[in-house]
Amino acid sequence: MSRQDAGNTIDAQVSRRSFIKGCSIAAAALGLSETMVPKLVEAAASPQRPPVIWLHFQECTGCTESLLRGSHPDIGRLILDIISLDYHETVMAAAGHQAEEAMQASIDKNKGKFICVVEGAIPTKDGGIYCQIGGRTAMDILADVGPKAAAIIAIGTCASYGGIQAARPNPTGAVGVRDLITGTPIINIPGCPPNPVSFLGTVLHFLTFKRLPRTDQLGRPLFAYGRKNHDQCERRPHFDEGRFVEQFGDEAHRQGYCLYKVGCKGPQTYANCPVARFNDVGVWPVGVGHGCIGCTEPDFWDTMTPFYERLPGVNIPGGGKGIVTGADSIGKKILGVTAAAVGIHAAVGIGKKVIKGNKSEE
Ligand code: FSX
Ligand code: SF4
Ligand code: F3S
Numbered sequence: 001m002s003r004q005d006a007g008n009t010i011d012a013q014v015s016r017r018s019f020i021k022g023c024s025i026a027a028a029a030l031g032l033s034e035t036m037v038p039k040l041v042e043a044a045a046s047p048q049r050p051p052v053i054w055l056h057f058q059e060c061t062g063c064t065e066s067l068l069r070g071s072h073p074d075i076g077r078l079i080l081d082i083i084s085l086d087y088h089e090t091v092m093a094a095a096g097h098q099a100e101e102a103m104q105a106s107i108d109k110n111k112g113k114f115i116c117v118v119e120g121a122i123p124t125k126d127g128g129i130y131c132q133i134g135g136r137t138a139m140d141i142l143a144d145v146g147p148k149a150a151a152i153i154a155i156g157t158c159a160s161y162g163g164i165q166a167a168r169p170n171p172t173g174a175v176g177v178r179d180l181i182t183g184t185p186i187i188n189i190p191g192c193p194p195n196p197v198s199f200l201g202t203v204l205h206f207l208t209f210k211r212l213p214r215t216d217q218l219g220r221p222l223f224a225y226g227r228k229n230h231d232q233c234e235r236r237p238h239f240d241e242g243r244f245v246e247q248f249g250d251e252a253h254r255q256g257y258c259l260y261k262v263g264c265k266g267p268q269t270y271a272n273c274p275v276a277r278f279n280d281v282g283v284w285p286v287g288v289g290h291g292c293i294g295c296t297e298p299d300f301w302d303t304m305t306p307f308y309e310r311l312p313g314v315n316i317p318g319g320g321k322g323i324v325t326g327a328d329s330i331g332k333k334i335l336g337v338t339a340a341a342v343g344i345h346a347a348v349g350i351g352k353k354v355i356k357g358n359k360s361e362e
Helices: 003-030 034-045 062-069 075-082 096-109 138-148 156-161 196-209 236-240 329-348
Strands: 051-056 084-088 115-119 151-155 186-189
Touching (some): 003 034, 003 075, 003 196, 034 075, 034 196, 062 075, 062 156, 075 196, 115 156, 151 156, 151 196, 156 186, 186 196
Parallel strands (some): 051 115, 115 151, 151 186
16 A cells, blocks of 8 residues: 555545544434434435535625534534535635526426525515625525425524624614525524534434424524523533622633623523534633623524623522512613513423424434
């Protein structure tokens, strides 16, 4: 064996190991047992890779960036290995008419079989003129492509619920995919940006079980959004014992105490951040000393602000004082906007209702 061949073999082994590791991470995120990993690997390694048309609308491209910059294992590479990315404006080599033709050719060839990923909100005001690609509005493109897909994955809070574009006063009438498309299975992977593991788990679930994972009433997969960050947070013992950071940089902050009083929205945020974590070093916002701003929740730019003031309506066990709703002027000030979020979560809280017809094997 030449040195070159030996190198290639090692590369292939590393790549295979990384491939299996990625599938194991996805299986764990999906709540599947180790015994299911070979089934996921088999589905992921199938030569019939599902075609994916990835549409970009109103957004910052952070969803794609966080996905493709992920590594260890290289989740971005794994995703690119298991799907056939036929159209993606950020990473494709083609441009202009050539790119539009590639998209059309893939849609014609794979009608009813491809996955449509939507990144970004869709402006609806004034005929949707505020986002146009190749001379067509985002509304037109989605109305054309969406119904021809086997399933739509709305990646990011923008595509799921409108995101920052839909923040008051929502000048372009931005909405999420589910506001415009019916009749095609749609799943939301919110987060600004979302965790790549949640996206990978959803894709692998679809490939393995031929359907999308079970969701909550907001269209989010339960495997990733079934629990609040607060209930999985490593600072939770401090919350339970009443040990709070009062000010960024104080001794309590240095000690890693709970960030609720400096604005953490973890008690009202459904996500898997404390478990899935981000980037090579396995961090998440609260882990590095910043409160959760609730980025997986609909309208969080309106309902979770001010970001650095405490969330009202939260039981604080410490000190025997119980409920602190409206306990100070800050709480009263934000009670109105937060009430909407609290209302939403009352509907999807403990014993969340699962959308029918979207059952899965897990
Ligand atoms: Fe939105 Fe994605 Fe926030 Fe950005 O593109 S969810 S603005 S991080 O990245 O759509
Ligand atoms: Fe963690 Fe925030 Fe909950 Fe405190 S309030 S336990 S920092 S999620
Ligand atoms: Fe977003 Fe909160 Fe996670 S801000 S990234 S849901 S910790």
